[in-house]
Amino acid sequence: MEKNKLVFVLCIVLVAAISLGVLVSCTTNPANPDGIKNYLVLDENVQYQSMTGFGASAAWWAQTVPQGSQSAADLATSLYTDEGIGLTIYRYNIGGGSWDYNAYEDHAAGDFVVYPEMRNTQSAFIAENYDKSRSAADNFADDANYDFSKDANALEFMRLCAEQEGSTVERIILFANSPHYLLTTSGKTNGDYAYQSNLPKENYQAYCEYLMKYLDYVVNGMGLTVDSVSAINEPQHSWGGEDSPQEGCHYEPEELAAFYDVFYGYLKDFNEKNGTDVKMDVFESGNYDVYKSKGRVMEYVYAMSKYDYFDEIDTLSVHSYGSPTSVEARESFVYMLDNLYGDKFNIEMSEICYMEAGLDTGMESALWLSEVMHKDFVNLGASAWGWWMATSCDDYNDGLVTWAWKSENGEVEPTKRYYILGQYSLFVDSGDVRIEGYIDNADKGVFAVAFRKADGSIIVVITNTGSKKVQINLPDGYTSLKAVQTDADSSLETVYDGEYKTAFSVGAESVTTLVISR
Amino acid sequence: MLKDDLKKVFEKPTLIQIALSTAAACFSLVAFGLFFADAVGDKGGDGLPAFKIAFDVMIDGLHFNVRAFIAYFIPLLCGAAVIFPFKEKKVFYASAFLLLAAGIVIFCMREIYLTKYSEELADMYRKAGVELAVPAIIAGTFSLAAAVLCLARGLVGVKFRAAKDSGFKVQTVAEHEMSGDAVCAEGEKSERVSDGEEDNGKE
Numbered sequence: 001m002e003k004n005k006l007v008f009v010l011c012i013v014l015v016a017a018i019s020l021g022v023l024v025s026c027t028t029n030p031a032n033p034d035g036i037k038n039y040l041v042l043d044e045n046v047q048y049q050s051m052t053g054f055g056a057s058a059a060w061w062a063q064t065v066p067q068g069s070q071s072a073a074d075l076a077t078s079l080y081t082d083e084g085i086g087l088t089i090y091r092y093n094i095g096g097g098s099w100d101y102n103a104y105e106d107h108a109a110g111d112f113v114v115y116p117e118m119r120n121t122q123s124a125f126i127a128e129n130y131d132k133s134r135s136a137a138d139n140f141a142d143d144a145n146y147d148f149s150k151d152a153n154a155l156e157f158m159r160l161c162a163e164q165e166g167s168t169v170e171r172i173i174l175f176a177n178s179p180h181y182l183l184t185t186s187g188k189t190n191g192d193y194a195y196q197s198n199l200p201k202e203n204y205q206a207y208c209e210y211l212m213k214y215l216d217y218v219v220n221g222m223g224l225t226v227d228s229v230s231a232i233n234e235p236q237h238s239w240g241g242e243d244s245p246q247e248g249c250h251y252e253p254e255e256l257a258a259f260y261d262v263f264y265g266y267l268k269d270f271n272e273k274n275g276t277d278v279k280m281d282v283f284e285s286g287n288y289d290v291y292k293s294k295g296r297v298m299e300y301v302y303a304m305s306k307y308d309y310f311d312e313i314d315t316l317s318v319h320s321y322g323s324p325t326s327v328e329a330r331e332s333f334v335y336m337l338d339n340l341y342g343d344k345f346n347i348e349m350s351e352i353c354y355m356e357a358g359l360d361t362g363m364e365s366a367l368w369l370s371e372v373m374h375k376d377f378v379n380l381g382a383s384a385w386g387w388w389m390a391t392s393c394d395d396y397n398d399g400l401v402t403w404a405w406k407s408e409n410g411e412v413e414p415t416k417r418y419y420i421l422g423q424y425s426l427f428v429d430s431g432d433v434r435i436e437g438y439i440d441n442a443d444k445g446v447f448a449v450a451f452r453k454a455d456g457s458i459i460v461v462i463t464n465t466g467s468k469k470v471q472i473n474l475p476d477g478y479t480s481l482k483a484v485q486t487d488a489d490s491s492l493e494t495v496y497d498g499e500y501k502t503a504f505s506v507g508a509e510s511v512t513t514l515v516i517s518r
Numbered sequence: 519m520l521k522d523d524l525k526k527v528f529e530k531p532t533l534i535q536i537a538l539s540t541a542a543a544c545f546s547l548v549a550f551g552l553f554f555a556d557a558v559g560d561k562g563g564d565g566l567p568a569f570k571i572a573f574d575v576m577i578d579g580l581h582f583n584v585r586a587f588i589a590y591f592i593p594l595l596c597g598a599a600v601i602f603p604f605k606e607k608k609v610f611y612a613s614a615f616l617l618l619a620a621g622i623v624i625f626c627m628r629e630i631y632l633t634k635y636s637e638e639l640a641d642m643y644r645k646a647g648v649e650l651a652v653p654a655i656i657a658g659t660f661s662l663a664a665a666v667l668c669l670a671r672g673l674v675g676v677k678f679r680a681a682k683d684s685g686f687k688v689q690t691v692a693e694h695e696m697s698g699d700a701v702c703a704e705g706e707k708s709e710r711v712s713d714g715e716e717d718n719g720k721e
Contacts, residue, residue: 195577238577290646291558291566293576293634302642332562336646 032440039440039473040460042516044452046436049346049383051451053171054425055089056390056400057351062093062154063122064405071403072157073164074412078401079390080161080169085400085422085492088170088430089227089386091350092158094214095121095151096178096189096247103181103188103247118393118405119246121189122151124217125180125210136183136206140213148217155222162224170430173281173350174214175230178239178247179207189247191240198239198249204259207231208266219276228279230350231263232256234286234319236296253296253303256283264309282313284350287322288333288380295322298336305341316345318380320352324372330379346383349376353388354397354417363488363509365397366416370463370511373424377434377449387421419486423511426492427451427459427484443470446506460514464506474502474516482515534674539600542667546597546617549624549660553590555653557627565651571631585630589623592616593661600668610672614665621661627654 031041056079065072078084099120129145131138139145148155162169178189183203186192199207211231218224232249235256239248251259260282267280282304289295297318304310316337323329337345352372354365369387376382391412392399400418404410428451437450437460445465452458458478464470474481483496487510495512496504506512552568559565572587573580596613623630628650632640 289564290560290562291564293574298642298646299639302639326564328563328565332560332564335560335562336648339647340642340645 029440035441036473037441038443038446038470040448040462040475041436041438041440042450042458042460042475043436044458047452048434048436049377049381051428051430051432051434052346052348052384053088053430054085054384054421054428055087055091055171055173055350055386057091057093057175057386057388058154058158059091059093059175059177059389060118060121061389061391061393061399061403061405062157063095063151064118065153065157066406066408067153067156069408071407071410071412072160075391075401075403076157076161076164078412078414078418081164081166082168082426083166085418086168086426087390087421088168088425089173089384090158090161090169090171091173091175091386092154092218093121094174094176094211095123096176096184097121097123097125097127097180097182098178098189098247099123100127101181101188103190121177121247122154123180124148124150124214125182126150127182130182136203137209140180140183140206140209143213146213146217148221155218158218159222159224171227172218172224173228173230174211174218174226175233175281175284176211177233178249179203180210183207183210184249186240189249190244191238191250194238194241194243195250196240197252197255199251199255199259201255201258204262207259208263211263212266212270215270215278219274219278226276226278228281229267230281230284230317232259232282233284234321235283235300236294237286253299256300257303257307260304261307261309264312279315280309280313281315281317281350283317285316285318287320287329288318289322289329290332290336292322297333298340301337302340314344314346315348317348317350320349320372320376320380321355324352325368325375327375327379330375334379334381347381348384348386349380349382350384350386351388352386353399356397357395358397359392359395359402360397361402361413361415363416366420366486367463367465367509367511369417370420370423370461371447371465373421374447374449374461374463378438385424387417414491416486416488416491419491420511422492423484423486423513424461427461427513427515429453432459439472443468446470446472448472456518458514458516460516462506462512462514464508464510464512467508469505469508471503471505474500474504474514476502478516478518480517483512484515485510485512487511535671538667538671538674542613542617542664542671543597543601545660545664545667546593546600549620549657549664550590550594550597552653552657552660555657556651557586557624557654557657558631558648559651560647560649562647566631568627568654568657571627574634576634581634583630583633585623586627589620589627589630590657592620593657593664596620596664596668600671607672610668614668614672617661617665617668621658621665624654624658624661625650627658 032039079087099122103120124146126145126147179199181189183206184198185200186198191198211229215229219226235251239250264280271278283300285297287295288297290298373385387400389398390400391403393405402413432451432453435450435452439446439448448460448462450458450460478500481500485493485495487507554567554569556565557568557571568586568590572583596617600613
């Protein structure tokens with residue numbers, strides 16, 4: 001009896017061992033056959049998106065930067081040169097003119113932390129000149145009705161960033177959150193109520209005229225090269241009623257698609273007339289959530305697909321709000337786009353911020369930022385990446401640096417978010433290609449993304465959100481290694497530069513950029 | 519041989535009834551539990567839980583999708599019902615029918631989800647790859663399985679009565695103990711049944 005029990009137990013153990021062996025052999029990564037812990041897998045033959053830049057928005061704060069001030073110089077250097085973090089995308093905000101009637105002065109109540117007067121935007125359109133006897137389109141097409149000196153601070157700061165010595169600006173995007181208030185149904189730069197479609201169809205042309213005046217001024221008046229114009233921002237959001245403390249305009253999918261049809265014609269004419277290649281940026285979706293009822297991202301894309309201009313669009317801009325750390329939300333969006341339109345679209349992630357009140361200048365929001373960036377590159381396939389406001393002045397985490405708005409010699413104080421963005425933007429150039437690169441058999445919270453440069457060197461950005469130092473095991477076949485790290489105690493600090501080695505430790509709660517050369 | 523096995527089963531009628539009821543209840547309750555798991559999804563990995571289909575916050579407010587709600591709520595009710603010691607086998611037949619219906623509706627959850635869209639958009643989402651999520655397939659399968667078990671539970675009572683009518687002897691607890699068989703947990707009820715008070719629908 002005892003012997004039988006022993007045989008039975010042995011049989012169970014044998015079966016379990018065989019099962020475990022089969023399981024292990026099935027899960028062993030061929031790129032890491034020995035199952036080495038925290039092993040960096042690189043495969044240059046597997047290539048994904050080509051990168052097109054990193055940026056931030058110059059909404060609200062840029063109009064407060066005094067021209068010719070030390071603040072202007074410091075901000076421009078810290079954001080748009082390699083002495084800073086070398087951003088390449090400048091996003092100029094075409095205001096809806098809320099400054100004229102001080103729309104957002106009294107919105108400090110509730111959960112929102114706002115800066116009185118600071119969310120109002122200047123408009124170059126001279127409202128007093130509006131002639132009701134003429135059509136809206138005629139009014140907004142009239143050069144005499146514009147005074148660009150009204151937004152001189154923002155325009156000149158853009159020029160400074162683009163033309164300063166060592167400027168890294170490659171792309172200027174003109175974006176609007178709302179049409180001019182004289183063109184909206186509510187007569188304001190947000191709706192009277194939530195989800196009010198605030199741009200009536202009869203004003204589509206007038207709004208296009210408005211945008212074209214800005215484009216013409218920047219291109220022909222200032223001599224800057226504009227990459228694209230984004231006329232619509234987060235169209236699925238409510239942008240109306242009491243919870244609307246900033247400029248914004250809701251569009252239904254069909255309205256958005258119809259507006260773009262008109263706008264595309266204007267841009268085409270402009271490009272033909274000026275020999276430019278200004279693109280229509282579509283459509284700054286507020287999220288990429290395909291299942292949330294308020295997400296509706298696929299509905300907007302589908303609505304556009306009914307128009308001829310859709311064939312000319314090859315890029316979709318989206319924001320990472322909604323599900324900023326969700327792999328599934330990103331991959332479902334990509335999956336659905338692929339099912340419907342194949343590989344037609346390049347994705348750009350043009351806006352995100354850490355939406356929590358207070359001012360976190362440390363690593364918490366910085367590591368969150370790195371996680372979002374990582375997932376945007378890997379799971380969304382984003383080729384460009386943009387932060388929301390480059391500067392903030394109060395207790396809200398929507399800036400990269402803090403700076404006292406309006407001040408002449410205000411100190412520019414970088415947050416760790418600024419440095420973490422720099423861990424990517426200083427090393428990954430436009431044209432670099434994302435390649436297969438990840439940490440196999442990784443500790444929890446350790447992840448990496450890799451890019452290949454034209455000269456053959458590899459950039460690997462490794463994030464360790466864990467509280468312990470982690471040794472990363474690197475593959476053979478390279479000759480030199482440089483490592484730059486940001487953590488609680490260091491900021492973009494070169495921690496190693498020398499001969500290649502196959503083991504490298506990254507600090508706790510850190511982001512490390514490796515430059516690997518053959 | 520088979521006859522002997524059946525004979526053994528019918529010698530302990532309440533045991534199989536309890537087993538069937540318990541299994542039906544378990545399947546039903548798991549099916550209900552999956553109300554909080556994805557009902558629709560796609561190969562990208564994202565999805566939407568059934569409760570969010572039932573209580574959908576759209577831009578014009580909260581929308582209640584009665585079909586999505588009932589499809590998952592029925593297994594909860596039936597799961598509770600079959601656990602209670604009903605004598606009436608009609609309860610089990612009714613539960614079987616309701617669970618069958620719930621299972622079918624759960625299998626239709628993708629179309630139920632898409633009803634909030636126009637036919638054009640629904641078709642777009644179908645082409646985009648929206649499909650029934652695995653948890654919903656499991657919920658539907660479990661609901662159908664529970665339906666079968668409930669049906670069996672009802673039929674066992676009928677068979678038992680038929681067996682009894684044909685002179686088949688049902689043991690009381692005392693007889694069980696006397697014969698050295700495993701003690702029937704529901705012996706008292708078996709005894710009552712053996713007295714011919716009611717069919718063995720009571721547990």
